[in-house]
Amino acid sequence: MAFRNWRESVIYQLYPQSFKDGNGDGWGDLQGILDQVDYLIELGTDMIWLGPIYDSPLVDNGYDIRDYQRIHPRYGTMDDFQQLLKRLHENDIRLIMDLVINHTSDEHTWFQESRSSKDNPYREYYIWRSPGTDGGEPNNWRSFLGESAWTYDEQTGEYYLHLFDRKQPDLNWEHPPLREELYKMIRWWLDQGIDGFRLDAINMISKHPDLPDAPEDAAHPLGQQFYKNGPRIHEFLHELHEQTFAHYDHIVTLGEAPSVTMEEVLKYTLPERGEMDMVLAMDMMRIGKDPKHPWRSRDWSINELKESVLKWHEGVHGRGAYAVYLSTHDHPRMLPDIIGAGDHYDQAAKLVATFLHTIPGIPLIYQGEELGLPNTIYSSIDDYRDAGTLGYYEHAVADGESETEVLEHIHKRSRDGARAPIPWNCALPQAGFSEVEPWIPVTPEEQLHGRCVNDQMTHPDSVLYYYRQLIQLRRMNPIVIYGSLTMLLPQHEQIMAYVREWEEERWLVMLNFADEDVSIDWSAEQIDDTQQMIKLHGNYPKFSRPTNREDEHDLSELKELRPYEALIYRMQSVSL
Numbered sequence: 211m212a213f214r215n216w217r218e219s220v221i222y223q224l225y226p227q228s229f230k231d232g233n234g235d236g237w238g239d240l241q242g243i244l245d246q247v248d249y250l251i252e253l254g255t256d257m258i259w260l261g262p263i264y265d266s267p268l269v270d271n272g273y274d275i276r277d278y279q280r281i282h283p284r285y286g287t288m289d290d291f292q293q294l295l296k297r298l299h300e301n302d303i304r305l306i307m308d309l310v311i312n313h314t315s316d317e318h319t320w321f322q323e324s325r326s327s328k329d330n331p332y333r334e335y336y337i338w339r340s341p342g343t344d345g346g347e348p349n350n351w352r353s354f355l356g357e358s359a360w361t362y363d364e365q366t367g368e369y370y371l372h373l374f375d376r377k378q379p380d381l382n383w384e385h386p387p388l389r390e391e392l393y394k395m396i397r398w399w400l401d402q403g404i405d406g407f408r409l410d411a412i413n414m415i416s417k418h419p420d421l422p423d424a425p426e427d428a429a430h431p432l433g434q435q436f437y438k439n440g441p442r443i444h445e446f447l448h449e450l451h452e453q454t455f456a457h458y459d460h461i462v463t464l465g466e467a468p469s470v471t472m473e474e475v476l477k478y479t480l481p482e483r484g485e486m487d488m489v490l491a492m493d494m495m496r497i498g499k500d501p502k503h504p505w506r507s508r509d510w511s512i513n514e515l516k517e518s519v520l521k522w523h524e525g526v527h528g529r530g531a532y533a534v535y536l537s538t539h540d541h542p543r544m545l546p547d548i549i550g551a552g553d554h555y556d557q558a559a560k561l562v563a564t565f566l567h568t569i570p571g572i573p574l575i576y577q578g579e580e581l582g583l584p585n586t587i588y589s590s591i592d593d594y595r596d597a598g599t600l601g602y603y604e605h606a607v608a609d610g611e612s613e614t615e616v617l618e619h620i621h622k623r624s625r626d627g628a629r630a631p632i633p634w635n636c637a638l639p640q641a642g643f644s645e646v647e648p649w650i651p652v653t654p655e656e657q658l659h660g661r662c663v664n665d666q667m668t669h670p671d672s673v674l675y676y677y678r679q680l681i682q683l684r685r686m687n688p689i690v691i692y693g694s695l696t697m698l699l700p701q702h703e704q705i706m707a708y709v710r711e712w713e714e715e716r717w718l719v720m721l722n723f724a725d726e727d728v729s730i731d732w733s734a735e736q737i738d739d740t741q742q743m744i745k746l747h748g749n750y751p752k753f754s755r756p757t758n759r760e761d762e763h764d765l766s767e768l769k770e771l772r773p774y775e776a777l778i779y780r781m782q783s784v785s786l
């Protein structure tokens with residue numbers, strides 16, 4: 211195996227229970243992935259981030275781990291896992307696992323021991339506090355699910371902290387034996403031959419020692435300033451690195467770190483600091499989401515996206531590292547509603563792809579995005595599975611909100627919108643995902659519009675082909691990976707345009723985020739508009755532009771972009 215330098219990678223996030231069912235139980239599994247390895251190879255990704263497959267009660271789809279060193283039988287066996295690893299390695303694809311070490315399941319033996327008595331040796335593995343002065347919760351922190359972050363445990367008369375579900379108690383990283391035990395487990399996985407980890411909620415492991423109350427008007431969830439990027443975070447991460455990753459070759463780590471400043475990102479990812487390789491640039495995905503109300507949407511403008519691109523580029527590019535993405539299993543898909551698509555759905559899907567593959571940062575494709583899958587809307591609450599979604603529904607309806615309104619919020623914001631099974635073949639029942647009814651329904655046909663793998667495989671103008679081409683374009687052109695970026699038309703409200711530059715080479719990327727023709731006025735830009743441009747890629751069929759020669763323009767000719775049009779040009783020479 212000869213792995214690519216990870217800075218040149220394109221990562222593919224595989225959410226296993228929704229990828230492919232290989233054993234006919236309605237739940238995606240390792241055999242299903244093995245059956246589809248060729249699909250991944252053809253796509254061109256060289257790094258798979260595999261969602262959690264560990265033993266778990268599956269309250270949060272595996273982000274609640276009961277036993278780190280066992281694979282849940284629903285996913286298969288350790289043998290299946292080894293086979294998958296071998297197939298991927300034969301094709302120079304890295305496999306990185308999801309590592310959830312901010313919390314475990316409450317069914318983990320450590321927690322079972324911990325809750326059993328105050329003097330149990332495992333007590334300090336978790337964060338226990340006696341009731342506050344009023345006899346209630348020790349502080350006002352709320353969990354990501356919206357309820358109190360504390361649950362009272364009768365057995366010992368104390369509360370335990372859980373930033374997520376009450377069945378996901380937070381681990382106490384202040385306690386050295388816990389850290390040792392985690393490192394041992396991590397080394398065990400690295401010894402299995404895996405290539406690294408995505409570190410779940412990793413910037414939350416160091417809590418402020420006093421666990422102070424948060425101001426009531428702070429952003430959701432209350433308390434986050436006291437545990438995100440906490441006081442000992444860099445010390446913990448460096449120790450983790452030294453005790454585990456540093457002893458293995460080719461290991462790649464990708465940290466989930468919401469709410470970070472660029473200074474912090476550098477601390478996390480500067481190679482000489484020995485913490486992590488890259489973080490997920492999460493702020494791009496927050497577009498359209500109300501920060502105070504997780505279930506409400508808000509208007510957004512592409513200027514926010516531009517700011518985010520610039521912020522990460524100027525703050526981190528070329529020094530630390532970060533992955534860029536617009537969808538994961540935690541957020542609704544961007545199409546059709548958040549980005550918008552109008553009557554130009556395929557163009558919009560390809561526009562998103564062009565954006566992600568041509569801005570600085572390592573692109574991360576969440577499964578199904580390469581098919582342009584839509585955010586799935588289930589008409590009945592009974593079809594939703596996510597505990598956070600169901601909890602919100604129950605509370606909101608009990609509080610007297612109208613069911614129709616609550617469902618509308620859920621349609622727009624539920625994490626399940628991105629968790630529908632991959633449609634492998636539209637001609638088969640369950641869209642070819644499984645022979646039986648899947649754990650969550652497939653996307654209804656009137657939303658899917660036939661965007662299945664089998665169909666897209668045979669259409670060179672499909673979204674799938676477009677992703678493959680972009681991945682190849684990155685492979686062939688270091689400018690996309692290492693080049694600098696200059697934003698043009700910074701105030702334009704519909705168009706994003708940037709120049710990438712690397713050594714003697716210059717590219718211009720133009721993206722129209724509007725569902726209409728939009729004109730461009732270059733006169734205010736410091737750019738020589740008579741320079742020749744060679745078109746490298748675009749999301750409208752070739753020769754559909756009414757110019758004499760499709761592939762060569764000068765900038766002055768380019769006065770208009772079509773709805774959701776994306777264009778990549780090589781510029782012969784340009785003075786900025």
Ligand code: TEU
Nearest residue numbers: 270273310354374410411468539540625
């Ligand atoms: O998510 C952690 C996280 O930071 C959340 O803000 C996430 O954005 C939120 O769930 C959105 O509703 C990670 C996992 O990606 C997520 O699936 C898990 O539920 C969570 O950790 C707990 O392990």
